[in-house]
Amino acid sequence: MTSLTYRQLKTILEKTYSKSDLVLIEKAYKFADKAHEGQMRASGVTYIEHCLHTAKNLAELKLPTPIIIAGLLHDVPEDTQTPLSAIKKEFGAEIAKMVEGITKLSNIKYRGIDRYVENLRKMFIAMAQDIRVILIKFADRLHNLQTLYALPADKQKRIALETLEIYTPIANRLGIGELQGRLEDAAFKYAYPDEYIKIEQIIKKNLPQKQKALEIMIKKVKSQLDKEGIKYYNIYGRTKHYYSFYRKYLKYNKDISQIYDLIAMRIIANSVSDCYAALGIIHNIWKPIAGRIKDHIAQPKPNGYQSLHTAVFGENKEIIEIQIRTKEMHEQAEFGIAAHWNYKESGNKTTDKNIQWVNDLATWIKKIKDNDALLEGAKIDIFQNRIFVFTPRGDVIDLPDGATPVDFAYHIHSDIGNKCTQAIINNQQVALDHKLKNGDIIQIVTDKNRKGPNPEWLKFVKTRTARQHIETFKNKNWKKFIPKFTK
Numbered sequence: 001m002t003s004l005t006y007r008q009l010k011t012i013l014e015k016t017y018s019k020s021d022l023v024l025i026e027k028a029y030k031f032a033d034k035a036h037e038g039q040m041r042a043s044g045v046t047y048i049e050h051c052l053h054t055a056k057n058l059a060e061l062k063l064p065t066p067i068i069i070a071g072l073l074h075d076v077p078e079d080t081q082t083p084l085s086a087i088k089k090e091f092g093a094e095i096a097k098m099v100e101g102i103t104k105l106s107n108i109k110y111r112g113i114d115r116y117v118e119n120l121r122k123m124f125i126a127m128a129q130d131i132r133v134i135l136i137k138f139a140d141r142l143h144n145l146q147t148l149y150a151l152p153a154d155k156q157k158r159i160a161l162e163t164l165e166i167y168t169p170i171a172n173r174l175g176i177g178e179l180q181g182r183l184e185d186a187a188f189k190y191a192y193p194d195e196y197i198k199i200e201q202i203i204k205k206n207l208p209q210k211q212k213a214l215e216i217m218i219k220k221v222k223s224q225l226d227k228e229g230i231k232y233y234n235i236y237g238r239t240k241h242y243y244s245f246y247r248k249y250l251k252y253n254k255d256i257s258q259i260y261d262l263i264a265m266r267i268i269a270n271s272v273s274d275c276y277a278a279l280g281i282i283h284n285i286w287k288p289i290a291g292r293i294k295d296h297i298a299q300p301k302p303n304g305y306q307s308l309h310t311a312v313f314g315e316n317k318e319i320i321e322i323q324i325r326t327k328e329m330h331e332q333a334e335f336g337i338a339a340h341w342n343y344k345e346s347g348n349k350t351t352d353k354n355i356q357w358v359n360d361l362a363t364w365i366k367k368i369k370d371n372d373a374l375l376e377g378a379k380i381d382i383f384q385n386r387i388f389v390f391t392p393r394g395d396v397i398d399l400p401d402g403a404t405p406v407d408f409a410y411h412i413h414s415d416i417g418n419k420c421t422q423a424i425i426n427n428q429q430v431a432l433d434h435k436l437k438n439g440d441i442i443q444i445v446t447d448k449n450r451k452g453p454n455p456e457w458l459k460f461v462k463t464r465t466a467r468q469h470i471e472t473f474k475n476k477n478w479k480k481f482i483p484k485f486t487k
């Protein structure tokens, strides 16, 4: 990790923050520096450097001054003799409240999957109160990961896994793509070292030829857009984050020929209509691959992500993905919820939509917190691809995307799962492997004489609960047929 002094941080801050803001930030730096005086980190550098890095990570998201200040002060009450009341006195209640939030969060320790539910709940309650606290926590965690080499192996692994299981799914849900990618890559190395090396080798082997093709393609696109009079803000190549690549690698059963976006061309256009115009121009130059054109502008992802995606047979027969979006969409993709606090766009303004969204999420977490089995099965995927369906009495049931009536039945009760014979959705009978959709009203018909689940159901169930019940039943019955041996 490169060292960082306040003078260096200041050079970065000066690009975004005003002189009067810098005065306040410097005051916080001096306060933290004094409080942490003489303290060293396990990595052998002074403690204040960790605070400076945290502030730098936040400044890169262009977050407002109070967040930068809280970032500098974040470890003061926890790790020094200076109390929270002193921060409140010097910097006011708002900043003190944020620092208090981080201090509370730092008491969360990963103690395996059984503690996971509780951890998650605390994170979300803290977040619902103030998302800025979570952002500071992420910035803090990123630097901790970047200095993990100084810690013993078991601690490295624990912190890395905790990051991938708790932090980054939340970053994803908040749409903070850039920070999520950085956190994941920093953790990946320690969580799955062998896989990390493997992915690094694959990327290094495949990148150069793709980069070469991409360079030629960017030139062609620029000249064609100019010719057609379509204005753009920027066109550049982006390389996929390692962990994100690893996830796709697993998804496509380690067949890298299926992964088209190791490198991608990004076009930041001036308007939505320019995005579609650019897409047309690209398809005019290179042949698009069928089924890979995705209009996330018309249909944004659940976390707000918007872009047009296509993959084309590009130069030198390389398949290249192209992502087209406006500047606003780009900022949403990189900064997500943080984009709404963007420093230059005025203070701490958040849209009602965002606040509503956070409240919904917090309510949801509180609701499912009582159902450990559901959470356990969901684990990493917890915030993605969920569907909400109804019981005939109107209770909301939350299931993973692709779940079937059998998953629903087991979710209600294991006995209903074991004895289910028919499913009726919105008054129509459907097959038991039917994929449920958001808003479906589901009625399960059971047969009390039924002996148990059909092992064939294992081919389509999506939840761990269902799988476990079916497997347990299958194994139990199978054992009955094992001949008993006598000596």
Ligand code: MN
Binding pocket: 050, 074, 075, 140
């Ligand atoms: Mn810290």
